Amino acid sequence: MTTIYLVRHGQASFGKTNYDELSENGEAQAKILGQYFKKTITEQPLIISGAMKRHQQTTQIALNECFPQADYQTNALWNEFNHQQIFSRYEPKFEQPELLKQEIHNEIDPRTYLAQIFDQAIQRWTDESYHHEYDESWIVFKTRVEVALQNLCTELQNTQAKEAIVFTSAGVISVIVGKLLELNIQRTFALSWSIANTSITTLKLLNNEPQLFSMNEHQFIKSQNPDLLTWL
Structure with a gap:
């Protein structure tokens, strides 16, 4: 096997x-x-x-x-997949990774906050309406x-x-x-x-x-x- x-x-x-x-x-x-x-x-x-x-x-x-x-x-x-592009298409300010990291760091529960952003960004990426916006x-x-x-x-x-x-x-x-x-x-x-x-x-x-x-x-x-x- x-x-x-x-x-x-x-x-x-x-x-x-x-x-x-x-x-x-x-x-x-x-x-x-x-x-x-x-x-x-x-x-x-x-x-x-x-x-x-x-x-x-x-x-x-x-x-x-x-x-x-x-x-x-x-x-x-x-x-x-290009996670940085997926984040930035969801929220343009995240084009700068340092801003995403700082925003997460400022949260009381950083992991939960990141998971929420990730889920929403992935939802947009997997929606056929937006396929043309991604490499x-x-x-x-x-x-x-x-x-x-x-x-x-x-x-x-x-x-x-x-x-x-x-x-x-x-x-x-x-x-x-x-x-x-x-x-x-x-x-x-x-x-x-x-x-x-x-x-x-x-x-x-x-x-x-x-x-x-x-x-x-x-x-x-x-x-x-x-x-x-x-x-x-």
């Missing part, structure tokens, strides 16, 4: 001009992830990374701990992710590889899980809030069809350093 490990990247730089870069926490998380894979994966798997910088950094740091000589594929189909509409993003997964399943079937690791993002993982569990859009994106940085979601291929085996495994981070457990 073939196993696919979907890994969310390490903590990025939320609220900074360049979000697409690991924070110090993110680098530490990626290192612990690699140490975990060294204990649990004995043979080198097929390895794929999204093309974003945070994907690449997480991949390289983790592989340095478990498969330092391994080559990996870079595939932009596994990239995250990548919801339906195009969803289709891209589904194609990425199907391509991977075909490659695994053709190569007979037993394991694959994909370094990607929470939105991508949520879409895949949502499809497998037949969730609606709202419930699909609600998953994003539960997916921890560098957590592992595992799929098993049965007759070349992906099945959800486990989701959001992050005990390996919590057991080493609970303070490193993050969701943003």
Whole structure:
């Protein structure tokens, strides 16, 4: 039975001009992830990374701990949606990430406030009336992710590889899980809030069809350093 490990990247730089870069926490998380894979994966798997910088950094740091000589594929189909554009189309002032971060910081319950903004921004993005206002509409993003997964399943079937690791993002993982569990859009994106940085979601291929085996495994981070457990 073939196993696919979907890994969310390490903590990025939320609220900074360049979000697409690991924070110090993110680098530490990626290192612990690699140490975990060294204990649990004995043979080198097929390895794929999204093309974003945070994907690449997480991949390289983790592989340095478990498969330092391994080559990996870079595939932009596994990239995250443009969350900064989605926020700014919902509220133009959020074109500056620092303003969003400051507004969240001023709230009594920052996480709840961010979740509310995110939900409303996603609602607008997934509304067909506004698809033309985004560089990548919801339906195009969803289709891209589904194609990425199907391509991977075909490659695994053709190569007979037993394991694959994909370094990607929470939105991508949520879409895949949502499809497998037949969730609606709202419930699909609600998953994003539960997916921890560098957590592992595992799929098993049965007759070349992906099945959800486990989701959001992050005990390996919590057991080493609970303070490193993050969701943003």
